Amino acid sequence: MAKSTRSNDWGFPRWRSYGKEGREAARVRLCDRHGCTEVGDRPAPKAPNSPERWYFCESHAAEYNKNWNYFAGLSPEEAARRASEEASGAGGFKSSAHWSWAGPGDDSRSRDEMRALSILELDRDADFKTIRAAYRQLAKQNHPDLKPGDKEAEARFKEVQAAYDVLKAAEDRRLALDATD
Secondary structure, X not given: XXXXXXXXXXXXXXXXXXXXXXXXOOOOOXXXXXXXXXXXXEEEEOOOOOOOEEXXXXXXXXHHHOXXXXXXXXXXXXXXXXXXXXXXXXXXXXOOOOOOOOOOOOOOOOHHHHHHHHHOOXXXXXOHHHHHHHHHHHXXXXXXXXXOOOHHHHHHHHHHHHHHHHHHHHHHHXXXXXXXX
8 A cells, every 4th residue: 555645734624733832722811890701901900009900891991980080089279289280291181282173174264263153054164255144144043133032042143243253353364464465
């Protein structure tokens, strides 16, 4: 009988091992919350200033941290002082300008102008003719003379008036700037 030259490691399934290391299951730490079978990969301290940690899944870590207060136990004056110290330092909780909303991408309008446009229910690329038409329509709908005694309409009218004033001043600045160029 001739010796077979064909090996047993061709095709699928493979009949021998995939290398010298075994195929044992990886050890995974489960969430420390009773009854949870999710992976516990988010550490949380068991007590203040303690090196011992709980290991929770994402949902239980969120539940654990839900009522955490950085300023707990401080008087309002101490909390305000600590907040100002944190905000003034480079590594504090102060939010950077590049993370906050800073207006349209083309830098054509300021934050106040964008807020005024949203009050007038307009898109950010609206021209001044459209702004004036929207202002007149909203002012007419909410004017206190047309709706006497309606406090909501009066507040809305004042809001629309202030928004228009902001956009009118910005348009005047643009026209003055264009005239000097």
